[in-house]
Amino acid sequence: MTFVQLIECRTSRFDEMNRLMDTWVEQTKGKRTASHSVIGKDRSDASHFVEIVEFPSYEEAMRNSKLPETDRIFQEMVALCDETPTFTDLDVVRDEALYAANARRFFEIAASPGELPPLDGLVAENYRDHDPSNEQDTTGVDELRREVGTWRSGFDFGFVIEDQISEGDRVCTRWTWNATHTGDFMGLPATGKRVVMTGVTIHRCGDDGRIAEAWWQYDRLGLMAQLGALDALER
Incomplete structure (x- = not known):
C-alpha cells in the first residue's frame, strides 16, 4: 500500500533548508526510496512549510528513514527550524x-x-x-x-x-x-x-x-x- 508522510515545520531560513535538502538528495542517490516529494508554503504564514513525501509502502519509508544520511540531515534541518517539525503518517486509501x-x-x-x-x-x-x-x-x-x-x-x-x-x-x-x-x-x-x-x-x-x-x-x-x-x- 502506498504510504505518504507529511512533514510540517516553521522556519525563516528556508533557503538554507532547501540547500540542505539538495545535499541530502545528492548523498542518497540510488539509495533513497521516496517516489515523489512536494514542498508547499502556507499562503497565510510565510514561515510555515509542508513537505509531502510519497513512498511505495510504509516499509520502504522506514528503509529511507534508517539511512545514515537521513538521520544526519534531519538533525541539521531541526537546527534550521523555529520549532520541532511534526510528522503525520498516512496510508493512501484512494488515489x-x-x-x-x-x-x-x-x-x-x-x-x-x-x-x-x-x-x-x-x-x-x-x-x-x-x-x-x-x-x-x-x-x-x-x-x-x-x-x-x-x-x-x-x-x-x-x-x-x-x-x-x-x-x-x-x-x-x-x-x-x-x-x-x-x-x-x-x-x-x-x-x-x-x-x-x-x-x-x-x-x-x-x-x-x-x-x-x-x-x-x-x-x-x-x-x-x-x-x-x-x-x-x-x-
Missing part, C-alpha cells in the same frame, strides 16, 4: 493518479527482462482478467503469472504507452506492443521476426490501488498474420 501509475507499472513489469517479478503488491489476490482470445477468464495472481509467462516465453517485447485516461477506479490505456518472436507461441516455433501489435486495456483498481480486473482488446489476428500463421489458410 486516481496512483491507479494510472499502477496500470503503467503493470505493462513495465510484464515486459521486464529476466524472471517475472512478484505481482502481489500490484495485483489483487482475486484478480480477474477478461481476454476475448481466451476461452475462460484468467482468475487469480498465479493464473495471471502463467498467462504473462506464455507471452514472455514466446517473445522479447516492450510496450509503448500511447494514451492513458483515468476516471474513478478505471484506467484506460492505449498501447503499442513491439516484439521479436524468440520462442514457441501457440504452437509456432521461433521465427526471429519483429512484429507490432496495437491494443487497449481497461484496468479496474481496488481502494488499495492494486489492479483487481482487466479487459483487453488487441489485434491478435494481425499478429498471427505477421508470424506467417495464416499463410496456409490463404493458399
Whole structure:
C-alpha cells in the first residue's frame, strides 16, 4: 500500500533548508526510496512549510528513514527550524493518479527482462482478467503469472504507452506492443521476426490501488498474420 508522510515545520531560513535538502538528495542517490516529494508554503504564514513525501509502502519509508544520511540531515534541518517539525503518517486509501501509475507499472513489469517479478503488491489476490482470445477468464495472481509467462516465453517485447485516461477506479490505456518472436507461441516455433501489435486495456483498481480486473482488446489476428500463421489458410 502506498504510504505518504507529511512533514510540517516553521522556519525563516528556508533557503538554507532547501540547500540542505539538495545535499541530502545528492548523498542518497540510488539509495533513497521516496517516489515523489512536494514542498508547499502556507499562503497565510510565510514561515510555515509542508513537505509531502510519497513512498511505495510504509516499509520502504522506514528503509529511507534508517539511512545514515537521513538521520544526519534531519538533525541539521531541526537546527534550521523555529520549532520541532511534526510528522503525520498516512496510508493512501484512494488515489486516481496512483491507479494510472499502477496500470503503467503493470505493462513495465510484464515486459521486464529476466524472471517475472512478484505481482502481489500490484495485483489483487482475486484478480480477474477478461481476454476475448481466451476461452475462460484468467482468475487469480498465479493464473495471471502463467498467462504473462506464455507471452514472455514466446517473445522479447516492450510496450509503448500511447494514451492513458483515468476516471474513478478505471484506467484506460492505449498501447503499442513491439516484439521479436524468440520462442514457441501457440504452437509456432521461433521465427526471429519483429512484429507490432496495437491494443487497449481497461484496468479496474481496488481502494488499495492494486489492479483487481482487466479487459483487453488487441489485434491478435494481425499478429498471427505477421508470424506467417495464416499463410496456409490463404493458399
